[in-house]
Amino acid sequence: MAEIMLQGQGLIKEYGQPIPSRVLHGIDIDINTGEFLALVGRSGSGKSTLLNIIGALDRPTAGKVIIDGTDLYSLGEDELAYFRNQTLGFIFQFHFLLPQFTVFENVLIPYLIYHGRAGSPVVKQAEELLERVGLAHRRDNRANAISGGEQQRAAVARALINQPRLVLADEPTGNLDSKSGENVFALMREINRDLHTTFIMVTHDSLLANRTDRIVELRDGLVLCDQSPVIIE
Amino acid sequence: MRGFRFELQLASRFLLENRNQTILILLGIAVGVGVMVFLSALIDGLQADLIKKTVGNSPHIIITREVAEPLRNPAEPDGFFPIQIQRRGSRPVVEWIELTNTLKEEPQFTAVVPVLDGPALLRSGSASGSVALRGMKLEEADKIYQVSDKIIAGSPELAPGTLLVGSELAEQLDLQPGNTLTMEIPGKQPVSVLVGGIFDLGVQNLNKRWVIMERNRVAYLLGLQDRVTEIEIQVKDVFQAEELARTWANRLPGYQVESWQETNASLLTALRSQSNSSYTIQLFVLLAVTLGISSVLAINAVQKTREIGILKAIGIRTRSIERVFIIQGALLGTGGALAGTLLGLGLARLFILFGSEGYQLSLLLKPATLAIVMTLTILASVFAAFLPARRVARMNPIEVIRNG
């Protein structure tokens, strides 16, 4: 039943000129549709780098990323941008809503980028998402006028508006207190379960990692272990 | 292209967010545009005034018979004709009735006046003065010179044997309406004529030399039956005169067709160089406006790095971001140009209202000038936005995502 949606093949990333330092040393990873994966490891082990490469944001020095049969880095910049918009959802550590827009408008932005105007089905969907993340009452607030936890939940709603196949979250709870963090995680898990959306979440929180389907641990740019959480501890 | 709506929204939100900055740069553009509009109105007004003074009450085109060599009156080495247009020949135009009728069919011509000129000497007691005898029908002369409105003594009538003299000449010969004097025409018997009225055409030369008499009477005195020496024409648009003169010169072989531009070339050169210096000033104003917009947008772009990073991460294209900044430039330019036009108009109105006494300031706001100033400002604004737009749009979203 497991269907592979993402393949990372021999991913190498080097930074720096003229003396390059290698951050990823050749990573192979397959991710199944509907999986909720936790990416863990020490600070500087390459988690964010890997996530950005998987997220079509950063070209690897070598290797391939194939998502649903598309070899990402054979695409041009504009095609990559369109791919990110249509297929991927992003949740960042620094929630990153646009302060010039309301919460509701922020949720719609990924849709508006390519459509300009939101028709009623999308508006309805955005409202449902806000309801789901518990922000219906914050709908028309300025994005910077709500709490950090609320902003991150709004960011979750924004990541989902285009119904992405894969959501990438880099320490989504890293800047939140434990209650808000728990809230956001529960929300992601729920969406993963209900919509069968694939999630890759970078986290430092081993308790949260233990509640995912699969834990991949990086060390110094290599996969140290790749297990299901029951086996750990 | 559907994304354009969002780009427009983004641009206006960015501008609204930095309201003070936006208002300041709008003011800057407005002042620049206001200066340009006002300066244009001032220069155009002055020039229109000058041109009106030069050609308002004089012929724009004069048609004469072409002659191999200029005929000059040996008694008058300077020639007889004191108005700006030099007359080279005074050979009579024979078929003038037909010619006048043809000319009157040209819709661009507002006045077509056949004139018979001749040299004469006026004697009053011991005083005498050589004059240019101008034979015209009064109602025709009025079409160009408005003689009837410019009679300062006597009456605007040209009864047989009556003439109208210029104010300077009247003073020189001590003439009053009703006086009789002697007129001598070379090679003819002296005749006695009556001063019917004194005119002031506002040009010293004309007031000193001109004597207006009924055309048929002049023909009789000169022994030229039913002839004229030239046809004077005014046109609708004075700047078309040169072109029209050229066209008609081709259609009328054997005639000399001369426009006011040819005879006032130095005036036109002066006006042109005045315009050029005004354009230079305006160019620098525009440059200042462009630099202002460019630097404000560059600052704006840096301030919006975060937002642009996020938007790129969630899939906006580089070109879209570029457009967001170009739209900002266009919005600033359009808003500033509109406000600046109003400012310029207001400034013009103030100048007319409170301009110093005795110094009549004439302002001329041409719609075409307004359109050019506005278009240039908007183009400059878009151009000003280009550099910051390109730079910021090419940023790598990774930088923002990594560093928060």
Ligand SMILES: Nc1ncnc2c1ncn2[C@@H]1O[C@H](COP(=O)(O)OP(=O)(O)O)[C@@H](O)[C@H]1O
């Ligand atoms: N743009 C860059 N230039 C040079 N080195 C970088 C750059 N980005 C990341 N690195 C280095 O790559 C390594 C991995 O970083 P990162 O992927 O952010 O790790 P993690 O997310 O696991 O903390 C770190 O040593 C970091 O300093």
Ligand SMILES: [Mg+2]
């Ligand atoms: Mg990281």
